[in-house]
Amino acid sequence: MRRSMKITGVIAAMMLTTASYAQAETLRILTWGSYAPDELIQKFEKENPDIKVEVTYSNNEEMIAKLRATGGAGFDLAQPSHDRIYAAQLEYDIYKPLDLSKIDTSVMEKSLLEGVKENTTIDGEVYAVPHQWGTSGLMKNKAMAPDVKSWGDLCDPKYKGKTSMRLKRTILLGTAFAMGENPFEAYSDLDKYQQILDKVAEKLIECKSNIKAYWKGGDDLSAMMLSGEIVASETWDSTAYKLYDQNKDIVFVPPETGALAWIDTFALPRKGKADDAAYKWINFVLKPENVSIMSASTGAIAAVKGGLDLLPADKKAAVNAAFTAADIDNLKFFANIPPGVEDMEGKTLEKIKAATGE
């Protein structure tokens, strides 16, 4: 008898705690590391005392894997890149359409907003709006590798054993551009795309002996670059900007064929439970005073009007050291990944990894 009393007590206590949770709404954000700085979360919770923010850090692939596992439940706001919405929605049905009337789109940079909308519209419904954008390109140590300017230069025998890249789709696309192809146009004709991939694979297998190691994350790349073990590498721009802070010789180089640009977005998971809070968060982080805090943390440029000017001073200096206006015009935005392409690219990457280049 006493035991059953105890159990009743425990259950009652549990019900009480869930009840008190239900009063304060929880906003569960699935995003990139540094995309939800503590300073902003505290400010947001102060402005909206009834909302509690919970953040899970992840990356594009894992975000989709997490949402796919639950059919879009468990999170209220996700931030995948713009090219990861369309196919993922068609295949796994993990997002819900946005109600654009609840988002202050007037502050967003028009070209980016239109670009994302175009990329993420299914049956007339828009599934994402832009948040931050940045590029992938090259990074070089000016003192040791002054003339690196194309994706192909990573394979230049002059720098044998002193270059690096990440074995992911970015380098496949970059190499394709450097070989005079346009992989994004070939997305509509997968046979053609396979031919391009075969050429790229051949080139990158040949290049293997030139590479010191494939980097896996920003940290090992930074360590290799700062220690001088490598002199040039494929990179995310934000990593290069961080290193520029520590060594002014290390600069980001937009490849001559154009840096590859990505836009991280706002999207609502299909079974999200706090849509209103999510919209509040979106509008909140788009306010100019908050954009600066956000960009200082992410190192990426906000997709709002005048986003470049809202960067903190040191990041702005790094961007200006890297980009000219012509480089910005030459940006190649990642095109939507049609179904099937991920498999083709994955197989190509496996082939490169498994080949013995030496």
Place this chain on the structure above:
Amino acid sequence: MQSDIKKLSLILLFAPFALWITLLIIIPHMGMVVLSLREKVAPRVYEFGFGNYIDFINEPIYWNTLLRTGSMSILVTFLALIIGFPIAYYIAKIAGKRSRGALFLLCLIPLWVSDLIRAFGWILLLRETGVVSSFLLWTGAVNQPIEFLYNDVTVVVGLVYTVILFMIVPLVSTLDGMDDAMIEAGYNLGGNGLTVLRRIIVPYAMPGIVSGCIVVFMLTAGSYLTPILLGGKNSSWFTEQIYDQFITRFNWESGAAFGFLLLAFTSIVVWLGLRLTGQTLANTVAKQ
């Protein structure tokens, strides 16, 4: 009445185990089997079939990686046994009563640090601008920095370091139960050191050797962090393939199939190992 109570207590004792096995092992694996037998024909459309397994057979990259993982794991197991056996023997038989506990504890200490940190430790030591390379440069033994990282030797060394403890522990506990008189008798009957080792110690320690080898082999073949972090541009590991299928290629179906192939492959290797050494699985658990 008495037997009823016995039966009830047996059921109660057995229930947590049964629940654990069914809910956490069997049901998830059933799900994986079902998943691995689905073929994607179009977005959101799947058909039943063995396509994922057939893909594996048709793609040399996949089974080469599996064979590579298997053979390197066997090498790691062998090295761990060769290095671990003398250590275990010293702890169990030669060291004094008091130092025995301390030595055993020393072996356990590396386990308090996570795999990830231990791998980063190796990276700090072995990288081109790392401790070992700088030291050699300083002594004048070499005249330019050497890169020790990013090759298969480093992966094997790192793995042996990570798993050797799981070899030492079962060996120590088996050897501990061995009566010293048996060794003395061996010498008294005119055996030399080698004969005693071969005819008395190793046969006695066999259950420990077998269980140590099984654990080490399974851990190595299924490890992810060490091969990824220490491995070079040519060193693929099969678990990496599984991760890639699941995460970067969104191909859960083939990832599940790969998972089962790894399970089947390691089980076959263990079974072969048991057959070749004339042991049974039961032997390794309960002695005599």
